[in-house]
Amino acid sequence: MTTYPDRNHAPALGHAQILNIQEPESFTLDNGIPVFLLPANQQEATRLDIVFDAGSSFQTQKLQASAVNKLLKEGTRNKSSYEITKTLDFYGAYLEPFSGKDKAGITLFGLYKYFDKLLPLIFEIISEAVFPEEEVRLYAERKKQQFTIQYQKVRYRASMEYNELIFGKNTAYGQKLEENDFDILCRDLLVDFYQLHYQPHNTYFLLGGKTSPELFKQLNDTLGKIPGNGQPFLSEPKVYWTQDEEQYRYVTKENALQSALRIGNITLERSHPDYPKLYLLNTILGGYFGSRLMSSLREDKGYTYGVYSSIENFKHGNSLTIATEVNAEHTVAALIEIEHQVELLSQHKIPDRELETVKNYLQGSFLRYFDGPFSLADQFLKSHSLGLNFVHYKEMLEQVMDLTTGELLDAARKYMDFKKMKVLVAGKTDELK
Amino acid sequence: MHQDPHTPMAAVNILYKVGARDEDPEKTGFAHLFEHLMFGGSVNIPSYDNPLQQAGGENNAFTNNDFTNYYLTLPKNNLETAFWLESDRMLSLAFSRKSLRVQKQVVTEEFKQNYLNQPYGDVYLLLKPLAYKHHPYQWNTIGKEISHIEKATMDDVKHFYSRYYNPNNAILCVTGNIHPDKVIPQIENWFGSIPSGAELQRNYPAEPEQKENRTLTVERDVPQDALYMAWHMPARNEKEYYTSDLISDLLSNGDSSRLFQRLVKDKQWFTDINAYITGDMDRGLFIISGKLNPSVDFHSAEEQIEKELTKLTEHLVEEEELQKVKNKIEANLVFSEISILGKAMSLSYFEMLSKAEDINNETEKYQAVRREDIREQARKLFAEGKKNVLYYKAKKNS
Numbered sequence: 001m002t003t004y005p006d007r008n009h010a011p012a013l014g015h016a017q018i019l020n021i022q023e024p025e026s027f028t029l030d031n032g033i034p035v036f037l038l039p040a041n042q043q044e045a046t047r048l049d050i051v052f053d054a055g056s057s058f059q060t061q062k063l064q065a066s067a068v069n070k071l072l073k074e075g076t077r078n079k080s081s082y083e084i085t086k087t088l089d090f091y092g093a094y095l096e097p098f099s100g101k102d103k104a105g106i107t108l109f110g111l112y113k114y115f116d117k118l119l120p121l122i123f124e125i126i127s128e129a130v131f132p133e134e135e136v137r138l139y140a141e142r143k144k145q146q147f148t149i150q151y152q153k154v155r156y157r158a159s160m161e162y163n164e165l166i167f168g169k170n171t172a173y174g175q176k177l178e179e180n181d182f183d184i185l186c187r188d189l190l191v192d193f194y195q196l197h198y199q200p201h202n203t204y205f206l207l208g209g210k211t212s213p214e215l216f217k218q219l220n221d222t223l224g225k226i227p228g229n230g231q232p233f234l235s236e237p238k239v240y241w242t243q244d245e246e247q248y249r250y251v252t253k254e255n256a257l258q259s260a261l262r263i264g265n266i267t268l269e270r271s272h273p274d275y276p277k278l279y280l281l282n283t284i285l286g287g288y289f290g291s292r293l294m295s296s297l298r299e300d301k302g303y304t305y306g307v308y309s310s311i312e313n314f315k316h317g318n319s320l321t322i323a324t325e326v327n328a329e330h331t332v333a334a335l336i337e338i339e340h341q342v343e344l345l346s347q348h349k350i351p352d353r354e355l356e357t358v359k360n361y362l363q364g365s366f367l368r369y370f371d372g373p374f375s376l377a378d379q380f381l382k383s384h385s386l387g388l389n390f391v392h393y394k395e396m397l398e399q400v401m402d403l404t405t406g407e408l409l410d411a412a413r414k415y416m417d418f419k420k421m422k423v424l425v426a427g428k429t430d431e432l433k
Numbered sequence: 434m435h436q437d438p439h440t441p442m443a444a445v446n447i448l449y450k451v452g453a454r455d456e457d458p459e460k461t462g463f464a465h466l467f468e469h470l471m472f473g474g475s476v477n478i479p480s481y482d483n484p485l486q487q488a489g490g491e492n493n494a495f496t497n498n499d500f501t502n503y504y505l506t507l508p509k510n511n512l513e514t515a516f517w518l519e520s521d522r523m524l525s526l527a528f529s530r531k532s533l534r535v536q537k538q539v540v541t542e543e544f545k546q547n548y549l550n551q552p553y554g555d556v557y558l559l560l561k562p563l564a565y566k567h568h569p570y571q572w573n574t575i576g577k578e579i580s581h582i583e584k585a586t587m588d589d590v591k592h593f594y595s596r597y598y599n600p601n602n603a604i605l606c607v608t609g610n611i612h613p614d615k616v617i618p619q620i621e622n623w624f625g626s627i628p629s630g631a632e633l634q635r636n637y638p639a640e641p642e643q644k645e646n647r648t649l650t651v652e653r654d655v656p657q658d659a660l661y662m663a664w665h666m667p668a669r670n671e672k673e674y675y676t677s678d679l680i681s682d683l684l685s686n687g688d689s690s691r692l693f694q695r696l697v698k699d700k701q702w703f704t705d706i707n708a709y710i711t712g713d714m715d716r717g718l719f720i721i722s723g724k725l726n727p728s729v730d731f732h733s734a735e736e737q738i739e740k741e742l743t744k745l746t747e748h749l750v751e752e753e754e755l756q757k758v759k760n761k762i763e764a765n766l767v768f769s770e771i772s773i774l775g776k777a778m779s780l781s782y783f784e785m786l787s788k789a790e791d792i793n794n795e796t797e798k799y800q801a802v803r804r805e806d807i808r809e810q811a812r813k814l815f816a817e818g819k820k821n822v823l824y825y826k827a828k829k830n831s
Binding site: 003004005007008010011013014015016017040042043044045081082085086088089090091092093109110111138141142145146148149152153154256257258288289290298299300301302303304305325326327356357358360361362363364365367368371372373374375 | 439440442476484489491510511513514516520521524534535537538541543545546549551552623625626654655657686687688694724756757758760768771772
């Protein structure tokens with residue numbers, strides 16, 4: 001029998017599902033390294049993250065932190081770069097280096113059945129990397145080439161310049177890469193940084209996916225033996241960011257078809273009681289596909305393929321950023337529209353219906369962020385660096401769900417002021433002043 | 434359908450068997466433009482995104498040469514919202530004039546952002562028509578040129594929709610924390626009454642066998658010379674497809690692969706090099722692309738690649754090296770199926786190829802390839818007169 005459902009009305013929504021995330025258990029290796037566990041034994045894959053306080057804010061020379069990180073696997077005391085990569089490839093594993101402003105490290109993805117074969121190799125990479133002269137030279141050369149290609153993209157230029165604009169010149173977070181930085185890179189610089197920052201007292205591990213007591217033992221028998229230099233690294237007090245006076249920066253690229261825009265400011269710490277309000281306001285402005293910026297700049301006016309606003313969390317300061325690439329002809333019109341959308345948040349209460357949509361959307365998003373062993377691991381890495389437990393997200397979501405339109409209007413007036421935002425344009429700039 | 438009790442979410446994937454190869458040569462880019470229009474409201478639901486966001490859902494879509502794929506995830510308690518939304522846009526669209534006008538602009542911006550405003554962005558716009566003279570793979574999913582998008586009319590849109598967006602041309606897959614007893618009646622309720630479309634006859638113009646090498650040289654405002662080489666390769670359902678895929682992995686999957694080790698690390702002819710297959714349903718392309726070290730000329734660079742290919746056609750690959758690329762394929766399959774969305778997408782794709790269960794035989798098909806097969810297939814792929822080469826020159830003093 002054919003049925004004809006009522007298509008004019010949405011099916012009733014189910015009960016809101018509770019965000020219930022188990023805090024990871026942990027144990028300590030013989031050399032004192034803490035290991036956090038996020039097991040998911042229904043998978044055949046295993047993941048190990050090794051995280052050091054070794055991000056770019058610790059470096060004394062630009063590129064130092066990322067080059068050490070990328071070159072860890074390019075040679076150890078007993079193995080050449082080729083032998084290392086051949087072993088990884090043979091077992092179908094991926095070793096992904098990562099480095100940000102605060103943290104740096106490696107993620108190893110592999111099949112559980114081969115994981116024990118990989119751990120001795122990881123031990124060598126972490127404790128016996130040698131940074132061969134030739135590999136360093138090759139790396140610098142290739143990176144420089146890639147940089148010159150990236151440099152031609154307005155998107156890349158904008159992100160680079162914006163980073164300096166928002167965090168300030170000569171600060172730990174505001175470093176800006178230049179072409180000649182690649183020429184200064186040398187082996188000694190890398191060895192210094194490596195010996196200082198890739199130490200067992202400076203790290204933690206995260207083990208996820210398929211695990212077993214045997215694997216814990218194998219981990220202890222290999223990485224639990226990493227020797228330390230016994231000298232805890234004490235960071236000099238440093239300036240992570242400043243509020244420079246410069247508010248507008250325009251980078252001209254002749255004949256650009258598109259202009260890249262970056263607009264934003266340093267914003268609230270995650271621990272601030274108003275942070276959930278800011279988080280929700282950001283979502284409404286540009287944090288999801290139905291956001292006001294996306295509806296207006298893309299869906300209504302067709303200026304762009306996409307526009308987003310986001311809050312980036314770092315250990316010593318957060319930034320709020322609106323980012324887009326627009327048709328160059330509409331550079332000015334897009335800026336005016338973005339200003340308008342930011343100001344609207346402080347002028348009118350958010351309509352109830354819109355607020356409800358965003359709250360429901362966030363409810364689903366939080367479930368999604370913590371779904372599956374590897375998403376959970378990603379979230380753990382982010383939050384652990386900021387000193388947060390998983391319960392923080394549960395509490396934050398509850399606070400978000402209780403926010404009222406009045407509270408949000410007050411918060412927008414305090415924290416979403418376009419006149420205080422910095423503006424970066426890369427591309428067509430002749431109509432700007 | 435696939436059940437996973439460990440997740441609070443559900444995923445829905447709908448694959449429509451229509452891609453760029455189904456387009457009229459004078460109206461290219463249509464399948465992809467259409468993907469955008471599918472979000473412009475359907476006959477009974479003015480906005481697709483809003484109710485999905487109300488239900489805590491997130492969605493996206495992509496288009497390629499052969500099919501268009503729509504996917505979403507949402508909390509399992511709201512799964513029925515997905516069926517309501519997807520079934521309505523399968524039944525009929527709203528065909529709003531504004532949506533068409535705006536999405537034409539959005540796609541034009543996408544064209545500029547990804548293909549024109551980007552160093553090396555137009556490579557495939559050049560390489561594909563060089564390699565294909567008859568088959569519709571000669572154009573890219575974004576279209577041959579912006580004007581095709583700009584000229585799209587409402588009649589074109591309606592015609593395309595009624596031809597391809599029908600239940601008999603779609604595959605639906607649901608995964609996550611679901612219960613078939615509950616889900617099957619819901620699917621029947623929402624999708625069961627949508628009328629089928631006319632049976633589709635697909636006759637794509639076959640690409641005649643290539644007899645002579647083809648070359649194209651262009652000059653662009655980019656920092657480095659780049660070389661692109663393409664050969665025709667077996668279709669997705671042929672046994673030799675797997676052999677060809679393994680050949681591309683031997684050449685360039687992972688840092689221990691041949692091209693990277695020999696031409697980037699040891700000798701530094703290139704600063705970057707890759708070999709890959711397009712993975713199309715019909716006969717696709719086997720591509721090698723590389724950025725030249727500034728001190729190297731095109732002739733020597735190409736010669737070095739040819740040397741590596743000759744090794745494959747003359748010598749048998751070592752067992753260990755072959756096992757290495759097979760292991761990597763096995764691991765990649767495991768990784769791709771970790772998320773519920775990954776499962777939903779893969780199952781739909783294999784259902785389109787033949788049947789969803791075949792996903793379980795995929796590793797075996799790769800394992801069955803022997804060293805002799807590799808040599809044999811390399812000889813066929815790289816035979817004399819079958820090469821298409823794009824010399825992408827950097828303008829001097831730019």
